[in-house]
Amino acid sequence: MFVDQVKIYVKGGDGGNGMVAFRREKYVPKGGPAGGDGGKGGDVVFVVDEGLRTLMDFRYQRHFKAPRGENGMSKNQHGKNGEDLIVKVPPGTVVIDADTNQVLADLTENGQRFVVAKGGRGGRGNTRFATPANPAPEIAENGEPGEERNVILELKLLADVGLVGFPSVGKSTLLSVVSAAKPKIAEYHFTTLVPNLGVVETDDGRSFVMADLPGLIEGAHQGVGLGHQFLRHIERTRVIVHVIDMAATEGRDPYEDYLVINEELKQYNLRLTERPQIIAANKMDMPNAEENLQKFREKIGDDVPIFPISAVTKQGVRELLFAIADLLETTPEFPLHEVEEPAVQRVVYKYEKEEPPFTITRGSDGAFILSGEKVEKLFKMTDFSREESVRRFARQLRAMGVDDALRERGAKDGDIVRLLDYEFEFVD
Template identity: 75%
Template sequence: MFVDQVKVYVKGGDGGNGIVAFRREKYVPNGGPAGGDGGRGGDVIFEVDEGLRTLMDFRFQRHFKAKRGENGGPKNQHGKNAEDLVVRVPPGTIVYDAETDEMIADLTENKQRAVVAKGGRGGRGNTRFSTPANPAPYHAENGEPAQERDIRIELKVLADVGLVGFPSVGKSTLLSVVSAAKPKVAEYHFTTISPNLGVVSVDEANSFVIADLPGLIEGAHLGAGLGHQFLRHIERTRVIIHVVDMSGAEGRDPYDDYVKINEELRQYEFRLMERPQVVAANKMDMPGAEENLKAFKEQLQNDEIKIFPISALSKTGLQPLISYVGQLVDETPMFPLGESEENEDKVVYRAEEMETPFYITRDDDGSFVVSGKQIEKLFQMTDFNRDESVRRFAKRMRGMGLDDALRERGIEDGDIVRILDFEFEFVN
């Protein structure tokens, strides 16, 4: 089975906790602070493995969590950093944030890596908070919570050449005779429902990868038929072989087929029309093919597009086609994907960089609910079992302006303030 799109949950490892500890050595009375820092949590990293061709493994595992860092120890011993969780993906994998639809990574080259969920830093031990005013602090940080999110993974087949055309025009047969690929071939539409790859040898030194992609129909750019499942894969190709059934065996006009398929490519992504295109006039061994080819050439009126009469079934006319396509592949650079190069220098401001430190809402029971990434992270990194840590947390909240904001919302003594799953009583 070919899997080319899947949703998964990823979470980095939380940072280890820093600790409160003091020197307890003989002949050293009132030893100073000696609490070590927690270790860093592991990242979730996607790494390209050129031996993979599908996202099949993600059908059986949808959750990926890295390990948390070790807690700090006494005598200024820092906790061990956790190992990163490396997940192998095939070349051509694109990773999106499922919530924002923002692209996280575009992985194309072998061993290329991308961090999809960052681990949290380790919490600082009490040694870090020692000052002349407070040389023996009873405060340490909990580890930073790691990044977690749902992501959408798409696979765009990495092929040099893509075969396009209506269903049943002979794309799979052509692939099977020019390479060692064994695609399913049958006399009904949409025999191919997922991409098939094959390697075509031009000569002893040169070869290229060719993809037989699911057949197009009108409206494919809107998702009709196998529309978007097909079109996402054609974006990667350098050269397009447009396979046309010159026999018109199903009552269709070859030139009309050619125009409709090109219009679908243009509607989906206009830059697809920049790719070199070759017409493989297939089924030339069928009655009426010669007359249809003559009419096709008269209607096309474009000398730049080469037309190669072939019969994939009888294996005739294939070598000139393969030689010419191999030459085009060598001459054609990779095409940029997505937005035009004009937008490459534009600055993208991420939401978290401009995010307000906190938000205040009212719950049905009248309590004040405080939320926001900054305030929640500060809360999670505070050890509420220690009075000094609690006082530090309250000071940080006042510095953010939370107390004043709550008063502006009409809070009074004794009202409940909720952060995450915890509740506090407000005291003026």
């Protein structure tokens, strides 16, 4: 089974910061609190697009960050939410957490959505902190940081395009010059036959999977144990590229070759002859190729489009790829035979990290180092320019048990406590 694999980084947008503001009315020096909340950060969302066949696009872009929410404003106006960042993935994409190796989602249906990184909520403005005891609080929260994560996308590749033709007409050469990526063989134990497979990208950014089909068919003839995956390569093929040696090396007749191969396809599987074909008239760099091509054209007529190419000089190859991509776009999928799926199915479950709210370690300089997702998030949501916010942060730490834990570890008045890149003094 061939897989395409790519590791990417996703981050939800941070929430916007809450605002500290007061109503301003004539003759009232300081009215009630009027600071609005920050907007929520955008989510990063995977959406299945059945028009995609490969993970090629991810070779160029590997970082996906959703926009942050707007900050809150005065007059109790809330900041706008950040827009979600939609990332298209091909059907069959499995999403795996790169750090824990857990499968997060198995995306199969067109339009299926999966939020891979949530945006942070907006920080609350000072209006929300008003209490009878403190009716004019000078306190607001920063936005919550968006979720971030490294994920691996994995896609099992099936061939969209099959190459057929006699031996030595140049199939392997063609496949090698058009392959932008050689997929990795993930599991390959059921047969001695390795199909030649390549991920192809056209100059205008479309991509598809191309396979050397006769290799598969010959193997089937020889009764080599073909796995389902191999049969599926053949079944899934929507366009057949018929490679013909126009130099007619070894005294061959290009037209005869064409008929013989088509007959073989028919013998192998009638359904293959339903696939639209494109003829790649290869080895056009050779002396007598042009003359042979003319004769060939006369016999074929307009039934099948012919693209003169040279796999060696790459002349005409670009146009051939465009034609294949165009034809793929207009050719519907052929229903797959009900081939039995292997019984192993990936289990998808939501994985929630269970971490202590904080941990304390000692630095080489003796400082107490405070870390942990929860305590770091609290820290990031605190506006340290306001005394009231700082006091609230201190209260939150105490409530979490940080003070007690520090004391237990032997912290004394004046000892340094470090959190991310900030330092403060422990006060008992």
